Amino acid sequence: MRKLVPFLALxxxxxxxxxxxxxxTSTGGDAQAGEQIFTGEASPSCSSCHSLEPDVTxxxxxxxxxxxxxxxxxxxxSAEEYLHESIVDPDAYVVEGFPSGLMPSNYGTQLSEQQINxxxxxxxxxx
Numbered sequence: 001m002r003k004l005v006p007f008l009a010l011x012x013x014x015x016x017x018x019x020x021x022x023x024x025t026s027t028g029g030d031a032q033a034g035e036q037i038f039t040g041e042a043s044p045s046c047s048s049c050h051s052l053e054p055d056v057t058x059x060x061x062x063x064x065x066x067x068x069x070x071x072x073x074x075x076x077x078s079a080e081e082y083l084h085e086s087i088v089d090p091d092a093y094v095v096e097g098f099p100s101g102l103m104p105s106n107y108g109t110q111l112s113e114q115q116i117n118x119x120x121x122x123x124x125x126x127x
Contacts, residue, residue: 028114034122037115042107046119049103052126060103061095067124083120087111
């Protein structure tokens with residue numbers, strides 16, 4: 001039985017990855033679903049205002065490398081918490097050089113909690 005346990009664990013891991021279970025975060029978000037929200041499901045889409053290219057401003061700040069810096073934006077907040085709050089309450093912290101009220105404030109009601117978690121998971125892949 002002891003030799004069977006590692007095999008079962010490996011089989012479970014392979015099964016989770018094959019079924020898409022490998023792309024979730026601690027918040028329960030799915031990065032692939034979040035990418036779809038980023039590019040089109042939100043209205044307006046995140047990509048219509050945020051570039052993924054470094055130092056490229058469309059309307060809002062570039063999100064290139066956001067996963068690497070989000071945890072340092074607000075003292076005491078993890079990267080995931082900062083990103084979540086930035087989506088549901090975009091004026092809670094405004095990036096220097098951008099005015100408050102620029103980002104739509106209705107994503108917290110327009111998107112479900114799962115969609116927000118998916119979007120955060122996607123943003124966490126942007127290193």
